[in-house]
Amino acid sequence: MPSNLDAQSIAPHPDHDHQACIDSALTAARELCREKQQKLTKTREKVLQLIWGSHRPIGAYSLMDALAEGEQKRVAPPTVYRALDFLLELGLIHRINSLNAYIGCQDPSHEHHCYFLICTSCNLAVETDPGPFQSAVGQLKQESGFEIRQQNMEFNGLCPHCQEQSE
Amino acid sequence: MPSNLDAQSIAPHPDHDHQACIDSALTAARELCREKQQKLTKTREKVLQLIWGSHRPIGAYSLMDALAEGEQKRVAPPTVYRALDFLLELGLIHRINSLNAYIGCQDPSHEHHCYFLICTSCNLAVETDPGPFQSAVGQLKQESGFEIRQQNMEFNGLCPHCQEQSE
DNA sequence: TTTTATCGTGTTACAATATAACACATCGAT
DNA sequence: ATCGATGTGTTATATTGTAACACGATAAAA
Ligand SMILES: [Zn+2]
Ligand SMILES: [Zn+2]
Ligand SMILES: [Zn+2]
Ligand SMILES: [Zn+2]
DSSP states (O other): OOSSOOTTSSSOOTTSOHHHHHHHHHHHHHHHHHHHTOOOOHHHHHHHHHHTTSSSOBOHHHHHHHHHTTOSSOOOHHHHHHHHHHHHHHTSEEEEGGGTEEEEOSOTTSOOOEEEEEETTTOOEEEOOSGGGHHHHHHHHHHHOOEEEEEEEEEEEEOHHHHHHTO | OOSSOOTTSSSOOTTSOHHHHHHHHHHHHHHHHHHHTOOOOHHHHHHHHHHTTSSSOBOHHHHHHHHHTTOSSOOOHHHHHHHHHHHHHHTSEEEEGGGTEEEEOSOTTSOOOEEEEEETTTOOEEEOOSGGGHHHHHHHHHHHOOEEEEEEEEEEEEOHHHHHHTO
């Protein structure tokens, strides 16, 4: 996990240089598409860029609204959902099921499970390392007999910044 | 966690006595409502019973269909959603976000986080103990600075029975 | 006993999220 | 030139969930 994060915490600081986040995400996306021989078309890139517009999950219809900004005509839902499906497939974004919303992946260079901390106050979502959970997952596989293929974890609570606000 | 489960696994065996599951769930629900001084009305009880009709998550509109069986008129969505909200609030059921569906809680006697194993083949969903994950969660709280209030974990894969089928 | 407050339900309409189906366009390979 | 594969446009529709307001039962208060 990179990069542009607060030293005290894995959460991005409100004042961080977010353009750097966007730039590095797009660079990583181009790289990944080259590797996997997939095309990052204009629509797909624009959607990815809009998703990286913040560290908060954004819904498909909000993305449609954002895409419409400064354009003559709105795109229809399938256009956005196709782009989302493509980006999900490549691991460039994750879906936050509890919010029906999408957020950029912090490290698309390798496939991984979907672990997020989500602030219920400001909607900040921070991707986190599944590593520390894997021994418990292994134990669970043993006990349950399930063959676990996908892990999806959503923690809700208050981010450091919102805790300060509410004190 | 009780009860009517396969000895080899926490997953319910396909041949288990499921009426016992339903009965004990309803008994537990009546008990909990008495404790918390809440009313388990006819609609609420019927919805809970239908949810316990299987160990698979069921959607709100499927519940409406099931409620309509043998009745003159269908109930409208708000009726089902109100019952679901009530049952969720009391912890008698959980919502599986990835499926927009609802499933009975194995142990509503005390509040707890939502941890499920879900079979992608037969949709069986098995609630599991958050305990083994809590040290990793504690570490994550430290590192992230988040105040974590809710945990929602969904593991997808193949249940023991479906693994046999596919061999 | 009437009054009033609370709670649960009925009903209508609608919002928000997502997909099916089919037409068309682009582009590289044969 | 033709074909096949892929990406997009367009229309309609499916699925999931809520807002708003009216009605009815129950039970405490007057
Ligand atoms: Zn950033
Ligand atoms: Zn926050
Ligand atoms: Zn059972
Ligand atoms: Zn199965």
